[in-house]
Amino acid sequence: MSTFRISYELNTDSAKEVAEAIRVEQTIEFPIELAPTWIQNEVVGQVVNLNSLANNRSLLEIDYNVGITGNELPQLLNVLWGNVSMFPDVRVVDIELEQDQLAVFKGPRFGISGLREYFGIKNRPILATALKPMGLSAKEMAQIAVVMVEAGIDLIKDDHSLANQPWALWEDRVKIIASAVNEANEKFGTKSVYAPSVNLPADQIIDSAIRAAQLGSGALMVLPGVSGFDTMRAIADNDEIALPIMSHPSMLGSHFMSKNHGINHEIVLATLMRLAGADISVFPNYGGRFSFSKDECTKIADTCRSQLGEIKTIWPSPGGGMTIERISEIINFFGNDTVFLIGGALHRGNLLENAKSLRNIVDKIEG
Template identity: 40%
Template sequence: MANTSCLLVTYEIKASAGKTIQEMADDICIEQTVEVVKQLAQDKWIQENIIGRVEGISQTGDNIFSVIISYPDEITAYQLPQLLSVLYGNISLKSGIKLIGIEFSDSFLSHFSGPGFGIDGLRRLLNVENRPLLATALKPMGKTPEELAGLAYKLALGGIDIIKDDHGLVDHSFCPFKERVQCCLSAINKAEEETGKRVLYFPNITDTHEKLIDHAERGKEMGVGGFLISPLIVGLDIMRYLADNLGLPIMAHPALMGTLFHGISTEIVLGDLMRLAGADMVIYPNYGGRFPFTEKICQETGYALKKKMGGLKTAFPVPAGGIDIKNIKSLKQFYGNDVVFLIGSSLYVCSSNLTASVKDCIQHLSAYC
């Protein structure tokens, strides 16, 4: 296995008293692989083929260092759970260490299918070639399936591209999954017959493992357009499994992901990992909204979703969280055409005519192309 392909992983480390930065880097190499004291890791084959290796150290600030460590691809077993363990498993329990960059080998990436549809595939499904896509969520929680279906009909009649469940909608007694999906699909199909415009409906399948799999299978049978899932809540590899086996687009919701950002760069969590796990669209907070995301973070995340990653398809950035439809022109200039704008409350409250509001928004998106 010597001279095999490797992951090149960059950590930002704050040096601590009592250890040199070289010692801290060497500790990470051991901790993230064999996890034993050095005298128990003297086997030459293990040293050459298993243990991480420090490739470079540079000082970037006051007591702050950038450390590059290589890990043999093979120790990840080419699977997401073990990859996460190698990248940041045990050291997530330590302070002063942040994962800020990963360079994947093409050999490693070839073991992952990634997004099943990606940007181009979703555009083909919707027959929308050259403008940003428009999406919204059915809300609020507490409405009946029939009430949500009424909203879905008005939205679809206006020509919206994607309607998703709010991420808080699960299999509630007051809004059961099967009934909600049936009602919303009927409403959307009715609108499609009237307009000729395809609309994709993404019900939320974030739930217990048993229900999640059942809802995915039932949803596919009923004819949904794709699924919304919160991968950090149910498990990243669950999303990968669904993407690989269902044959429908996946939209990833960022619920609970904020717990990772102190230790892993946002663009890795929302970009690299989401694409590896098969997300076709990734929701994240837009700058200037109710979450503390900056323009820089949004730009870096968008880049991570579209950059070259072996043969993996690109994924749509889906900025959300307080987007005002009055700002569509400037947002379009910032994100470009390959973006899905997820607009919630602003779309619902801008006028008493929801269908007209959607039409107006689509018109503006088309005009700015």
Template identity: 40%
Template sequence: MAARFTVTYYIRAIDAAEAKARALDIALEQTVEIPRRVVPTGYVEDEILGKLETLTPDPDGRPGFLASISYSDDDVGGDFLQFLNIVFGNSSIKPGLKVEDIVPSSGVLALCQGPRHGIAGLRRRAGVGQSPLLMSAIKPVGLSTLELARLAHDFALGGMHYVKDDHGLVDQKMSPFGERLRACVDAVGEANARSGGRTSFVPNVTGPANAIIDRAKEAEAAGAGAVMIAPALAGYDVVRALSADPEFSLPIVTHPAFGGANVISPDCGFSHGAYFGTLHRLMGADAVIYPNFGGRFGFTREECLSIAQACAVDIGGPKAIAAAPGGGMTFSRLPEMRDAYGNDVMYLMGGALLEEPNLVDACRRLVAAVHS
């Protein structure tokens, strides 16, 4: 018998009987996709068919139940996208179903070896101990390469550990990818030489399928310190494949663009922790950007803390990764963010710094505030 991994689903249902019927339907739909009465006996029924392990009322008081269903590693066949298909393929189209948690098996962990660096590696690259990491973004789209490189220089001079492309910067004529990459790496290097810092530039390599891997390797050759990918746009297996590529060694930062529909419904999609935490770790992300509570996107404090917890909890092998909350971080909100996240976090502040009259001084004030 092959090892089995477990997915816990929230099922909207009026009573246990309805919930059980829906859970058994998930077990069928996600594996054999035929009526239960014609499932072949023997190997298919005993091994391939999903198995309902537990069914309990929802502890959070939602009108439904939590169903834990196990699946065989033989369902996956050594294919990460098939793993995702088993987790929530056809059933994702049905209303009132939400993936709450994923407990990987030995086979899934062998397939998804997780992040190469994790939060510990990001700290080593930045030359910091157990303190929080700091990241900012050059923006907006429409600035020239020279203007964006100047911003990268000032962020680095001010002490930000990582300076990334805005997710909207790709290969536009105002700032082509290769030109911007080289200019920003040089600008950050110049700032590091002046300050003695170890800031890394993080280009956005999201793009056409046939260009992403090439851009990532171009970034490494040019001296970038990490790369950023939006997996909901680029494809989830792209992140996993790049993380596992023996010819690539940089950390990977993931961006949430196009991924919001996976989490914002109260009873469809994924829980925040399962999507931004567990799945991104299994993909091989070293840091995951997500909207912070109190910002402009509406995530709650509890949802954000569930992401941070899923980034760090032991899941059997993959390294802990950096939770990188952003999208509304301001100086005035630092105390509550420090209270919520502690030290194992990468703060992402962009617009609030760009609003300041002196960007370098603003960054230095942020460094002092976070590390005080």
């Protein structure tokens, strides 16, 4: 019987009872003594470690039969954090999947080396920006996009909130901006890529992603916290789409913002993103307008780039309140296999000059 392991940190006086509850709750949800013996032994999770830590905490490790996930991402998520999400004071701190189980997931189509090839960039970080603010027309956003192309920004994405607002309906917007970016590439001899947000209804999202590819988009932005992780996986696996995917953490904060509850930042923003096919994982940088620590950012970046079976390594993408002044410090911190996402700050002063100065900084790395 193949097993995989989930590790939990508990913050309770009754660690043993909670451990028993979790291993049953995440599998059979049934009075364990009433289940057939083979199910008690093989289907219910088995506690392999329960160690006391400081401050009333315990580390719990449970091994689960690989079979309970049925080799599908939705049920893997359900085992990881289904009913236990409603237990107080439980946090998932690690997940170690088994090799055959990992082999089920295609993961990202491009990953770190695939995107270097796609963009023709050898050594330097990738530069990304977002088209803002909501309320602009598609043409106004296209004008901003063209400036970004001229400056040599590699990846120009929709603000993740752009959907079907009346000021710039999705299909019009994608058509106009994708054309503008592609024409500007010809004019300036650049290779910039436009990534529309597919923040769209569930029954349209795959077709819309295909349409985005047909309209000349070079990548996609997906919101797995809104659309579902497995929806992102389905987009990544679809050969008619075949575009790099940048994932956005919208709505996912609930999973990691509480110290004593939830799932560790790096599991949500790196491990799950890789399983679900993101090539680039956007998350809030330390020192910006969100509250991530340097340590949390390091763990996310490391987990994006660490081994996970045959699943490709991916690009961490710190963003949120990034500024040009901080870029050198941030490159030193995250290293070159990073997508730096700078949005609003580029608009303070001259947009073209600001974006060009950003590109100049990373060109020194490219050599």
